[in-house]
Amino acid sequence: xxxxxxxxxxxxxxxxxxxxxxxxxxxxxxxxxxxxxxxxxxxxxxxxxxxxxxxxxxxxxxxxxxxxxxxxxxxxxxxxxxxxxxxxxxxxxxxxxxxxxxxxxxxxxxxxxxxxxxxxxxxxxxxxxxxxxxxxxxxxxxxxxxxxxxxxxxxxxxxxxxxxxxxxxxxxxxxxxxxxxxxxxxxxxxxxxxxxxxxxxxxxxxxxxxxxxxxxxxxxxxxxxxxxxxxxxxxxxxxxxxxxxxxxxxxxxxxxxxxxxxxxxxxxxxxxxxxxxxxxxxxxxxxxxxxxxxxxxxxxxxxx
Numbered sequence: 001x002x003x004x005x006x007x008x009x010x011x012x013x014x015x016x017x018x019x020x021x022x023x024x025x026x027x028x029x030x031x032x033x034x035x036x037x038x039x040x041x042x043x044x045x046x047x048x049x050x051x052x053x054x055x056x057x058x059x060x061x062x063x064x065x066x067x068x069x070x071x072x073x074x075x076x077x078x079x080x081x082x083x084x085x086x087x088x089x090x091x092x093x094x095x096x097x098x099x100x101x102x103x104x105x106x107x108x109x110x111x112x113x114x115x116x117x118x119x120x121x122x123x124x125x126x127x128x129x130x131x132x133x134x135x136x137x138x139x140x141x142x143x144x145x146x147x148x149x150x151x152x153x154x155x156x157x158x159x160x161x162x163x164x165x166x167x168x169x170x171x172x173x174x175x176x177x178x179x180x181x182x183x184x185x186x187x188x189x190x191x192x193x194x195x196x197x198x199x200x201x202x203x204x205x206x207x208x209x210x211x212x213x214x215x216x217x218x219x220x221x222x223x224x225x226x227x228x229x230x231x232x233x234x235x236x237x238x239x240x241x242x243x244x245x246x247x248x249x250x251x252x253x254x255x256x257x258x259x260x261x262x263x264x265x266x267x268x269x270x271x272x273x274x275x276x277x278x279x280x281x282x283x284x285x286x287x288x289x290x291x292x293x294x295x296x297x298x299x300x301x302x303x304x
Contacts, residue, residue: 005106006076009099071244081258081270094147101149111150128181133179140158140178140254143156143258148268158258161251163250164248165246165247171223173219176220180219182215183212183250185249186246188246189232191247
């Protein structure tokens with residue numbers, strides 16, 4: 001639902017989703033659309049009697065048993081607080097990502113709805129994270145509380161990237177602070193998780209990195225990729241609800257620059273200081289209150 005309202009951004013220069021050298025299988029790598037022809041569709045709304053290619057209920061309307069479909073693909077970045085590229089947080093402050101705030105009221109509503117709808121997933125991931133990386137969990141939690149923009153996100157990761165139906169090529173997320181968590185959903189085949197530096201593959205029996213599998217690892221230190229995946233048929237009852245073929249992954253991460261800027265800051269510091277651009281709103285409020293009290297005392301003394 002979120003991708004239908006907050007359109008994924010396709011960046012043809014992002015090496016994480018572009019092959020170094022285009023080959024026969026990668027000819028669509030620079031195309032912002034995903035094409036597939038796995039889902040049987042009919043032009044007619046009525047059942048097609050027999051094997052006739054023409055719908056007898058609607059003369060002249062031919063029925064297509066299979067058509068090529070296409071939809072936009074790309075990445076949605078939901079980041080509570082990060083610095084703009086080339087503008088250090090210490091000098092220019094930080095802001096939420098455009099996808100987080102939305103460019104319309106409807107997009108803003110959709111983002112908040114997404115965080116509420118996925119809160120139980122985030123909480124389960126947080127529980128796993130706290131056991132696997134307890135020190136990083138505490139570090140992330142305090143920084144998240146300082147930089148949170150939407151309270152509907154339970155944290156502790158400050159950011160999520162929704163990789164909508166893109167291939168994932170070898171890369172290292174060098175701007176991430178520490179461990180990230182990721183998992184795939186959707187209808188696809190292939191898509192094995194490969195940790196290249198360790199010469200390792202996430203495996204479960206004869207399958208690897210399917211919906212339900214979770215990977216928590218140091219994405220900024222280890223080169224990793226997802227092997228080529230292919231769209232798979234969607235069950236008819238889900239296709240009727242608008243679910244389409246393909247792989248969608250969610251990556252929970254924490255930008256290194258944001259972690260450094262938020263370390264040691266009080267809760268809601270990002271909101272209270274506009275991301276570090278102005279003085280703390282609470283301090284300003286206290287100053288104004290004290291000034292009002294002093295002014296009131298002077299007026300009373302003047303009248304006496």
